Amino acid sequence: MEALRIRLWKKVARMRINDWNQREQSRAEISGPGGMQGKGNAKKLGDISTKSCKVKPEEDSFRSSLQKSMVQEEAMKAHHRKSEEGGRPGSQPLRQLEREAGSTRMENINVCTERNAPAAKAIPVRGISYGECDMVEVNVLEGYVLKAKGDGERMDGAEAGWIYVEKKTDDGEWKAYLYDGASSRKESKDAMERIAYAVASAEASAKA
Amino acid sequence: MLRNKEKEAEAPFEKYKDILYRIAFSNMKSKADAEDVVQEAFCRYLKAEPVFDNENHEKAWFIRVVINICYDIQKSAWFSRTVAFDEVPESEMEHFKLPFVEEDETLWHVMALPAAYRNPLYLFYYEDYSIKEIARIMELGEGTVKTRLRRGREMVKERILYGTGGKDGGFTDKALEEGGKDAD
Numbered sequence: 001m002e003a004l005r006i007r008l009w010k011k012v013a014r015m016r017i018n019d020w021n022q023r024e025q026s027r028a029e030i031s032g033p034g035g036m037q038g039k040g041n042a043k044k045l046g047d048i049s050t051k052s053c054k055v056k057p058e059e060d061s062f063r064s065s066l067q068k069s070m071v072q073e074e075a076m077k078a079h080h081r082k083s084e085e086g087g088r089p090g091s092q093p094l095r096q097l098e099r100e101a102g103s104t105r106m107e108n109i110n111v112c113t114e115r116n117a118p119a120a121k122a123i124p125v126r127g128i129s130y131g132e133c134d135m136v137e138v139n140v141l142e143g144y145v146l147k148a149k150g151d152g153e154r155m156d157g158a159e160a161g162w163i164y165v166e167k168k169t170d171d172g173e174w175k176a177y178l179y180d181g182a183s184s185r186k187e188s189k190d191a192m193e194r195i196a197y198a199v200a201s202a203e204a205s206a207k208a
Numbered sequence: 209m210l211r212n213k214e215k216e217a218e219a220p221f222e223k224y225k226d227i228l229y230r231i232a233f234s235n236m237k238s239k240a241d242a243e244d245v246v247q248e249a250f251c252r253y254l255k256a257e258p259v260f261d262n263e264n265h266e267k268a269w270f271i272r273v274v275i276n277i278c279y280d281i282q283k284s285a286w287f288s289r290t291v292a293f294d295e296v297p298e299s300e301m302e303h304f305k306l307p308f309v310e311e312d313e314t315l316w317h318v319m320a321l322p323a324a325y326r327n328p329l330y331l332f333y334y335e336d337y338s339i340k341e342i343a344r345i346m347e348l349g350e351g352t353v354k355t356r357l358r359r360g361r362e363m364v365k366e367r368i369l370y371g372t373g374g375k376d377g378g379f380t381d382k383a384l385e386e387g388g389k390d391a392d
Contacts, residue, residue: 041390108374129336130307130308130336131308132309136308138310138333140314140317140318140364141364143357143358143361170339170340170354170361171354172350172354
């Protein structure tokens with residue numbers, strides 16, 4: 001696994017160098033005087049000097065990212081060596097290694113491990129009356145009415161079944177969703193999900 | 209003859225008396241006045257002997273008549289000189305019960321709105337009517353109903369936020385002018 005990661009980092013660094021070289025080469029060709037070939041100033045990895053005092057911003061960013069990649073690669077190698085010696089392969093998470101190497105590239109990428117939305121599916125509006133509902137929520141200030149009704153038990157035998165929730169708003173919009181009572185949340189920001197939860201818990205307590 | 213007519217009115221009376229009473233109460237803010245309005249509506253029914261296409265048509269006709277009677281009474285010189293309630297008196301609140309929705313403070317604020325906003329809001333939120341149905345009952349365009357629902361909602365918000373101590377119960381002149389259109 002670690003070896004694979006190292007190979008991946010190497011590959012990324014190589015791809016970046018190639019990209020940068022190609023870009024520089026094409027720029028030199030275009031800007032060459034009188035259709036002449038440019039100076040051939042397409043830099044290679046070896047040409048990049050960290051001591052240069054006049055650095056273009058683009059060059060600078062490339063250099064710093066490359067340096068970071070190299071530092072990361074070194075850190076990976078060191079870690080790999082250490083884990084092989086200590087007999088605990090891959091015990092440190094990748095994110096920690098990156099942090100040690102001073103990288104922030106992966107910081108903004110959030111992996112969603114939690115459930116974001118419950119099992120709710122949009123269905124055609126049935127237009128049920130207040131009398132048929134298990135729960136009605138009138139919100140004049142927000143301009144909507146919610147009507148919720150238990151919609152039968154689930155096939156997998158879960159305690160809370162499906163909840164049909166209908167919403168009509170004062171701009172003439174109607175929508176309806178079928179919520180999975182078991183996965184709807186009490187503290188949800190969605191009022192429809194909250195009423196689904198309320199109906200599901202009322203149903204569950206009635207059963208009990 | 210009179211007995212036969214009474215029997216004719218019995219079926220619709222049983223069907224619609226509750227909803228008609230609630231609509232009349234939301235307009236008149238008094239149990240006694242609301243009962244008078246419902247009674248008057250059934251008198252008009254017996255007198256006019258209307259023919260309806262279906263039950264929805266019949267119900268819409270009764271609601272329209274009740275709203276019109278309320279407007280007529282509120283327009284009368286006697287009513288405006290004696291008992292012009294903007295808000296539902298606390299003593300009357302106990303005579304009003306909604307069947308499926310809990311009464312809350314917002315309901316009383318809705319009832320205190322000018323007539324043109326009060327009826328669409330009441331029918332939409334508390335009697336579960338759609339915009340299309342309200343437009344048909346009140347003989348208005350659907351766009352007008354939507355506008356009144358939106359403005360009425362804003363007025364309720366203003367009343368709750370700033371209270372009723374301001375001029376004309378916290379309503380702007382424009383709102384009062386528009387709100388009185390149906391009643392005039």
